[in-house]
Amino acid sequence: MNDVRPMIMLQRLHRFFDNTRAVDDVSFEVMRGEVFGYIGPNGAGKTTSMRILATLDLPTYGDALVDGFSVINDPDRVRRRLGFMPDAFGTYPNVNCREYLDFFARAYGLRGRERSDALKHVMGFTKLDGLAEKPIRGLSKGMKQRLCLGRSMIHDPSVLILDEPAAGLDPRARIELRQMIRELADHGKTILVSSHILTELAEMCDRVGIIEQGQLLAVGAVEEIQRGHAVLSEVEIRVLENVARLRQWLADRGDIENLVVDGELVRFSHAGDRREQAALLREMVLADFSIAAFGCHVKSLEDVFMHVTQGFVQ
Amino acid sequence: MTSMDSTPAPSGLDEALSNPFRADHQRPSRASRFDATIDRLSERLNPILVKEARQALKSRQFVITFSLLLACGWAWSLVGIALASPGIYFAPGGTFMLIGYYFVLAAPVLVVVPFSAFRSLAAEREDGTFELLSITSLGSRQIVTGKLGSAILQMVVYYSALAPCIGFTYLLRGIDIFTIAFVLFYTFVTSVMLAALGLVVATVTRSRQWQVVLSVLLLIGLLVVTVAWSITAVNIIFSGNSMPYQTLDFWTSNLAVVTFCISFVVLFVLVAAAMISFASDNRSTKLRVVMMVQQVLWTGWMTYCWMRTEADEMLVVFMVFPGIYWYLMGALMVGENAQLSPRVKRSLPQSFLGRMLLTWFNPGSGTGYSFAVANMASLFLVVAVLGMLAEAAALAGAPDNFGWLLFGLLATCYVVIYLGIARLIVLGIRQFAYVGMFVPFLIGLFVSLLGCATPAFLQAWWFGYSELEYSPFQASNWMWTLAEAANDDLLSTPAVPLVVGASAALVYGLNLLFAIYEVEYVRQETPQRVIEDEHDRVGAPSSEKSASGEDHHLSREP
Numbered sequence A: 001m002n003d004v005r006p007m008i009m010l011q012r013l014h015r016f017f018d019n020t021r022a023v024d025d026v027s028f029e030v031m032r033g034e035v036f037g038y039i040g041p042n043g044a045g046k047t048t049s050m051r052i053l054a055t056l057d058l059p060t061y062g063d064a065l066v067d068g069f070s071v072i073n074d075p076d077r078v079r080r081r082l083g084f085m086p087d088a089f090g091t092y093p094n095v096n097c098r099e100y101l102d103f104f105a106r107a108y109g110l111r112g113r114e115r116s117d118a119l120k121h122v123m124g125f126t127k128l129d130g131l132a133e134k135p136i137r138g139l140s141k142g143m144k145q146r147l148c149l150g151r152s153m154i155h156d157p158s159v160l161i162l163d164e165p166a167a168g169l170d171p172r173a174r175i176e177l178r179q180m181i182r183e184l185a186d187h188g189k190t191i192l193v194s195s196h197i198l199t200e201l202a203e204m205c206d207r208v209g210i211i212e213q214g215q216l217l218a219v220g221a222v223e224e225i226q227r228g229h230a231v232l233s234e235v236e237i238r239v240l241e242n243v244a245r246l247r248q249w250l251a252d253r254g255d256i257e258n259l260v261v262d263g264e265l266v267r268f269s270h271a272g273d274r275r276e277q278a279a280l281l282r283e284m285v286l287a288d289f290s291i292a293a294f295g296c297h298v299k300s301l302e303d304v305f306m307h308v309t310q311g312f313v314q
Numbered sequence B: 001m002t003s004m005d006s007t008p009a010p011s012g013l014d015e016a017l018s019n020p021f022r023a024d025h026q027r028p029s030r031a032s033r034f035d036a037t038i039d040r041l042s043e044r045l046n047p048i049l050v051k052e053a054r055q056a057l058k059s060r061q062f063v064i065t066f067s068l069l070l071a072c073g074w075a076w077s078l079v080g081i082a083l084a085s086p087g088i089y090f091a092p093g094g095t096f097m098l099i100g101y102y103f104v105l106a107a108p109v110l111v112v113v114p115f116s117a118f119r120s121l122a123a124e125r126e127d128g129t130f131e132l133l134s135i136t137s138l139g140s141r142q143i144v145t146g147k148l149g150s151a152i153l154q155m156v157v158y159y160s161a162l163a164p165c166i167g168f169t170y171l172l173r174g175i176d177i178f179t180i181a182f183v184l185f186y187t188f189v190t191s192v193m194l195a196a197l198g199l200v201v202a203t204v205t206r207s208r209q210w211q212v213v214l215s216v217l218l219l220i221g222l223l224v225v226t227v228a229w230s231i232t233a234v235n236i237i238f239s240g241n242s243m244p245y246q247t248l249d250f251w252t253s254n255l256a257v258v259t260f261c262i263s264f265v266v267l268f269v270l271v272a273a274a275m276i277s278f279a280s281d282n283r284s285t286k287l288r289v290v291m292m293v294q295q296v297l298w299t300g301w302m303t304y305c306w307m308r309t310e311a312d313e314m315l316v317v318f319m320v321f322p323g324i325y326w327y328l329m330g331a332l333m334v335g336e337n338a339q340l341s342p343r344v345k346r347s348l349p350q351s352f353l354g355r356m357l358l359t360w361f362n363p364g365s366g367t368g369y370s371f372a373v374a375n376m377a378s379l380f381l382v383v384a385v386l387g388m389l390a391e392a393a394a395l396a397g398a399p400d401n402f403g404w405l406l407f408g409l410l411a412t413c414y415v416v417i418y419l420g421i422a423r424l425i426v427l428g429i430r431q432f433a434y435v436g437m438f439v440p441f442l443i444g445l446f447v448s449l450l451g452c453a454t455p456a457f458l459q460a461w462w463f464g465y466s467e468l469e470y471s472p473f474q475a476s477n478w479m480w481t482l483a484e485a486a487n488d489d490l491l492s493t494p495a496v497p498l499v500v501g502a503s504a505a506l507v508y509g510l511n512l513l514f515a516i517y518e519v520e521y522v523r524q525e526t527p528q529r530v531i532e533d534e535h536d537r538v539g540a541p542s543s544e545k546s547a548s549g550e551d552h553h554l555s556r557e558p
Ligand SMILES: Nc1ncnc2c1ncn2[C@@H]1O[C@H](COP(=O)(O)OP(=O)(O)OP(=O)(O)O)[C@@H](O)[C@H]1O
Pocket: A017, A020, A021, A022, A040, A041, A042, A043, A044, A045, A046, A047, A048, A049, A087, A196, A314
């Protein structure tokens, strides 16, 4: 029965700051072992909703459940199951990496061997072994991110909330981070990870949600969203003769928009999936047009993101 | 580097398991053996204490303070001996030396330690590390006690550093061991209280600007207390050998003082913990319990004191401090919000008796008001019964007039009236705007001062300052009226007690009308999922860990 219960569930979550609707009626679910990408531009409300999930803030209205427990009414139960990696993290002076992790392990109630196991495991997993004695105030951004990830998983939580874990990382570190996240998910962790960049998440996420101005605009697998918003695909054809007749022929059809003729090249937007594009091509050939090339450009993830979001920043 | 090699190899794991405190194959160095010992000792300690102890060893502030303390201690030893030099071989010089050492100790212990306790909690909140802490399994009370613990640890270190010097003063004679212990002990107690207070101050606000203002105020406060206590301490040291160590009263009164100090430390710790706890937590019930305990302590010690001294002024003193105490606490409680979160509602009392007796411990302005009033009233009852009994039994301590009775009654009535008015004002404001707890507190203070100042000022204005005599017009002026009552002069104007009593009844009635709904809260069902989890946790007693998540730790997987 553990498998039917979503590990993360947002129920009509609202959070207002005075007049700012930072989170405005957001609902979604994440199942066990799933990596959910939370994508939106600056000020979209990602951090706000993640902080509510991490029991650092309270919703104005609505609730969020982690493993079935309300973040409002059972924060302590939520906290035992949840690891949170904030976008900016505070450090202590005069503390090295091992002491830092050790402190949080103690704070999560790990004792004795359990704690040394957890430390060893986490330092191995995040490759902090070599940095154990390094003071945290002297760490680079990438090292800090790893330490912070390590801290958030020290108590072996079943749910991880990672707020922009890849921000400020070099390409290699990003790839490693992606592998770490995938590996965690393969071990049954449920992960909610936020980012500004859809392509960054596309590979590692099972599903994504796109949020802007506090509202969830789209949820689903990346391809689903891509398909859902690729209603208008850009088609470019090269026709050898009868350009004017083709233009007329196309203009008479209902599913064509933005028709542009440029010498032999004809470009337009077509509302229809790939099957319908194939049908269109056959009809053109049957109508005796000499088509030399037919190209269809499906919208890239960036295009989809730009299409879904309006670029409003609150 | 692939993700695969990040899983630790089983052999390394086994090694770590068999020798948890040694990560490598080398022979343990002295430092790591030391670490291992500390680790074993620290297993049960508060994690914050462990962390801060480790940090302190590397922190510049601690090292500097410690070296300064040592340097000053030694410097004073040399200078002091030089100053007292010709006489030191035959005249007792202990008193003189101890005063110097006292100041060397007081500066770090009374100022630096409490202030750094304040800073360390405030810094956690500013740097965002507090949020990371607050989502661990550490409770807010553990966080506060950890901070207090590390403050105490620092004090202990400073004390031990100066211990040889203090021992030296004893050898010089002129001061007995009791006096030394007395001064050092109370310096310690004061320091702990100040540190706890510093922690409370750290939780008052999160804004950086206010934090700066508060830190200045705190520093001034610490200096004032330090100076005040130092004057006392120096006096005690000088009059050292005349302290009544042999009498029972000396010990009982000290016991009383110490129990109060402890109760205030507990109160401060719980207040600080409540301030930093999660918004849906019950922030008041525990505090009210502590207040109740303080009330019982006060009643007990004052009764004892009255019986020993047989002075009827005691019956007035009996009511003075609780009057101030309950007014201030009441002003804070009146500002509480009566919106109980579902989480709090889960543990509300259910039985009739439980609801009748325990509802007053629920968070809320109405219950807070009633709680303060009920405590004040019951204290008055105790005082009245004690006085009457003494009177009836014609004991030696029996009061020879009724000023004390009137004083107690009026003090209770004033608390009822002014708290009630403050509460009604707060409820009024809450209809239109959000107010926290600080504004109601200020309103409470303001209302009571206004009640004093207005009639005094008007009377002075109309009749001139020279004619300023007590009149029934001053009924709302609690300071003057109570002073009259205590001096037994009030019975010449019997209208005043009547007016005050009637207003108290009126204000109380009005307030009850607005408190009804707070009493109507009933317990809420605990959700099924929580019961399930509770069951799981009890059913799997192996460790906290196994209950913390259904899945095993990654490292245990193949
Ligand atoms: N404590 C606060 N007080 C007032 N407004 C806030 C607060 N926290 C967030 N907001 C507002 O809520 C909105 C959402 O902010 P949030 O930090 O959640 O965005 P985000 O999606 O995390 O953005 P970014 O990608 O820049 O991190 C913003 O308009 C922000 O100004």
